[in-house]
Amino acid sequence: MNDKPNANLFCALRAAFPADLDAVAIECADGPEGLRYSWRDLERGTAMMANLLGSLELSPGSRIAVQTEKSVEALMLYLAVLRAGFVYLPLNTAYQASELEYFIGNAEPAVVVCAGRCFGWVSKIAFLAGVQNVFTLNEDRSGTLLDRAAAMSDQHEPARKNANELAAILYTSGTTGRSKGAMLTHGNLLSNAQTLKAYWDWQPGDVLIHALPIFHVHGLFVASHGALLNGSRMIWFAKFDPRAVIARLPDATMFMGVPTLYVRMLAEGALDRNACRGMRLFVSGSAPLLIETFRDWQQRTGHTILERYGMSETVMLTSNPCRPEDGDRIGGTVGFALPDVSVRVHGDGGRACAADEIGNIEVRGPNVFAGYWRMPEKTAEEFTTDGWFKTGDVGRRDARGYFTIVGRSKDLIITGGYNVYPAEVEAYVNDMAGVAESAVIGVPHPDFGEAVVAVIVPKPGAQLDAAAITTALKAGIANFKVPKKVFIAAELPRNTMGKVQKKLLREQHQRLFA
Template sequence: MKQENLFAALRAAFPADLDAAAVETDAGLVYSWRDLDRATAMIANLLQSLQLPPASRIAVQVEKSVEAMMLYLGTLRAGHVFLPLNTAYQSAEIEYFIGNAEPAVVVCTSRNFGWVSKLAFKAGTHHVFTLDDDRTGSLLERAAHCGDRHEIAPAGADDLACIVYTSGTTGRSKGAMLTHGNMLSNAQVLKDYWGWQQGDVLIHALPIFHVHGLFVAIHGALLNGSRMIWFGKFDPKRVIERLPDATVFMGVPTLYTRMLAEARLNKVVCRNMRLFISGSAPLLPETFNAWKERTGHTILERYGMSETIMLTSNPYDAAQGERRAGTVGFPLPGVGVRVRDEAGQDVPAGEIGGIQVTGPNVFKGYWRMPEKTKEEFTHDGWFRTGDVGRIDRDGYVTIVGRSKDLIISGGYNVYPAEVEGYINELPGVAESALVGVPHPDFGEVGVAVVIPRPGMRLDGEEILAKLKSQLANFKIPKRCFVVDELPRNTMGKVQKNLLREQHKQLFA
């Protein structure tokens, strides 16, 4: 079998000088490439000493740290399957994940050890370790007794590397099975497409239980032999302070809006930056424009999913086109993207339909859910993303929303992103969300939830009155609420399921 272990490819890209800095943390610690090599070997040897079955799941719910990244890399190195869990998950959720994935090893923070270990042992997991963000915990204590040389476990392109549980906005979370080949092919494509070059330095300020921070950012830097400036938590002031020392930054829209609120953000601090990337949630055109004006840089927006890693991207190279606000660019090399109607026919350019994708980055299926997996793929093997969007005549892809967010009001389709776009352009509006709730006459109607800009007062009725002159009547929300903030998940995505739940009795 050809060696396609993702870790082997990342390790092969380490620079010749293993004593050079690989990661520099916000606490002032510096890790060399040799440190990464030795620590991942020790963790892999620890896992090997437990005599686990091949491709055992290693479930991890810990705070962000360089050691947590080493645990991820050590798991790949040992040929096991990494299972990252959001740090916000509580006991009922953790119980579900442990029961569903049946991990051989669970790693948690010391403060959660009491209740996590109970759930794990009850479910039949034999090994529970602790790992904290201050380089302490039983995992490191045990690994310290293991050798620092390790032969990388063989893995084929189709072998499982990770299971990422989707955020579960529609019923129970599903475990997306990603292979070594899925992740390596995507990392290699992005290395070329985003123009990674010698001397690049990445600011890593994202969580690492998610595709964006764990795969896109870390694989990108490691595959390029690039140093990372590592933030345990995002702090806009401290990130801006480090921009002159870096060339690449990856963030979610919330991080960009928080940096724009800082007076120190300007063209001078961004003078050495090569690329700002945004994803995981839609970037408002207004943030895109404000960033360009303040920094002289055009944010590159891209689109991906837990099941597929990255799918599309605005061009890095200006010769391939401009970066357009509100779009997620073109399909990446080797990735197929098509837009189809309910009958499974391609829709004309510029028209809205369901987005389907294919490519070497598309996952193997949902963990222990063969029926669900079958349902989500078309007869010719394309994955139905559940996203709704369009491809314009120039080939740019625009995401209009999730198919589950579509509102069917009196038989008409209402796309929330379209209505939100009009609301967001009204004076005094910072951001909005439109959700569908049950209605006795129309089946479903839209309810708008709006955040005002700082110091502005908004009136819901006035917003609806203004929309009436701009949009067809069936698209006008039936109610509009003005609130201080929208519920968001850790990646900054608005949790529309919570808004729907909150307002579902409105017209009952």
């Protein structure tokens, strides 16, 4: 008999459900009128889906890849994967066929779940890669996954897990265009959720407006785990609508968003102090929040946005204070290192940086991932000899302990909260007929934070059409990676060593969207 507590993340989330299982857990704000899910619905639905997965006789540690639109059933599927003891692999709904081929080939999932309208092309990729099980799940509560699960028992004993066993793999773009699967354990995710619950002072009776996608850290882990671990009701938006979200603010106490969402709400006349009268906390992350947005929000609503910093490999690392006694929320910073998380700034030679000196941000703690899927050499490269993870971000820490992120050491572009690595887009552009070379950069954008811009040099005698290149890219890569502007140029600026000077290109186009 095993007396050790079950470290399955699902068990901790389930233990936080309120005593009244018939109370509303999730209210769908933009679905069929009156559609609500009780805590009992979550308990039964996840049990039935977990039993379906269990009936497939999958190997321990099997990956379940999911590319579906946001729905409560999709959230229940995530919880069911945890419950059944398998590994959840969320995929951005914008990914195209070539991208999905790589993820499925690399992760070798035992099950793929996709939207019904995509079944034709997704199932072809999956079956060719040797996947045995492909199900559909649609946002209107239909699909073969739910059809099969409906026949299953609504009783299920959660699989026993150790804290160091894998719970999820999140793919993060690589600087060479090759995505890396960040392996997150049950312990990683639970420790971070518990830390945020305490630090953000979650209260009994808190209600969260959930308007984020659930294929990345912010919406799936930070927001969903927060509400579930607090037994809090969620007002659920499948798609963000600024006017509709503002109309529901009086019914909620918490909102989490990326900067783009705050910019879009500020454009609505209905946003004022009265609309926010019952709100307790607004959180922003996944991209830098412009100081202008920070101040405009303060002025319009009377609330100060809490900015925080994290990444796929670590979940959350730092946060501006929630409670006034812990300090002020300072715009342009990402606050202090979270309790249980260690953050340092070091120079290239491993030297500790002084206060306000810019250097490489390195972290360690129970939230730091277990490594990159099937990339032991890459994993080893990304950790220092004394065991700190090298985030690839560049920043500084002031004398008070507030961290500020100043950029990426690897040219990462963050647009609308999504990560874009220039090398990946450049690889697609450079493969096109008539293209000699390209440089992809990020420039300031008032709505998205940064916009992707491509500067392309044609081969001698070739005639390139910017609109045709954009159209071709839209068919090959996720829409958020497609350049918002394409320039055709005679040459790219280079230094004496022949390296493209992207800094000069960014300076040249920095006012493009002003």
